[in-house]
Amino acid sequence: MNRKDTVFAFMKKNDIIEITISIERNTIAVLIVMTRTHDTAIVPNMIIVSHFLEYVKDGIHYITGTETVLCPDCGQIMNPHCRCRRYIRRLNGMRDKLSVRVLFCALCHRYHRELPDFVTPFKHLCTAAIAAIHDAIGDYCVDDHSAARIRRWVERFLKFGSATVRRLKLEYPMLVTNYDVNSTFDTLRYFVRAVANADEWKANEFV
Numbered sequence: 124m125n126r127k128d129t130v131f132a133f134m135k136k137n138d139i140i141e142i143t144i145s146i147e148r149n150t151i152a153v154l155i156v157m158t159r160t161h162d163t164a165i166v167p168n169m170i171i172v173s174h175f176l177e178y179v180k181d182g183i184h185y186i187t188g189t190e191t192v193l194c195p196d197c198g199q200i201m202n203p204h205c206r207c208r209r210y211i212r213r214l215n216g217m218r219d220k221l222s223v224r225v226l227f228c229a230l231c232h233r234y235h236r237e238l239p240d241f242v243t244p245f246k247h248l249c250t251a252a253i254a255a256i257h258d259a260i261g262d263y264c265v266d267d268h269s270a271a272r273i274r275r276w277v278e279r280f281l282k283f284g285s286a287t288v289r290r291l292k293l294e295y296p297m298l299v300t301n302y303d304v305n306s307t308f309d310t311l312r313y314f315v316r317a318v319a320n321a322d323e324w325k326a327n328e329f330v
């Protein structure tokens with residue numbers, strides 16, 4: 124049984140959310156991340172969770188995932204290490220301060236930020252706002268130029284996400300794809316999670 128099979132068997136046994144799966148590291152992608160001078164070289168790894176607790180204290184939203192999270196690099200169960208700040212802009216323009224957990228893998232000594240699934244990695248706007256801007260629903264907090272840029276990004280990402288999920292489905296026939304294709308928000312949220320947790324984000328242009 125190889126590492127990926129072990130991870131998957133574990134998931135099946137414990138009925139863990141379907142797309143927290145480990146994918147072999149892409150050597151070229153790793154090289155790109157390492158040679159980049161961008162901030163992403165420091166925190167390339169993020170795990171997105173759909174089940175979490177959220178409480179607000181002193182204006183800070185504390186997010187604590189309730190899923191067992193496996194290291195995307197080696198499949199080991201990760202443990203909380205510390206917390207860090209993340210800002211997120213809502214559709215109404217309000218900026219929320221989040222406190223998210225940093226998880227540590229004791230086996231491969233890597234750190235992974237645990238993001239709630241309303242956050243899209245590397246984006247300041249929450250996923251609902253990105254989807255609403257794409258669909259041109261309601262009033263939103265960005266200018267026309269930014270809205271056009273966001274729409275182009277969503278179009279590209281949906282294509283990439285769809286291809287990634289199709290590939291994962293071939294690799295893991297048990298993968299449950301439970302998103303509403305008629306909802307940009309639901310599809311985007313699912314694809315963001317699938318791409319991030321399959322460790323595919325850093326291998327593409329969506330940083």
Ligand SMILES: [Zn+2]
Pocket residue numbers: 194195196197198199228229230231232233
């Ligand atoms: Zn690990």
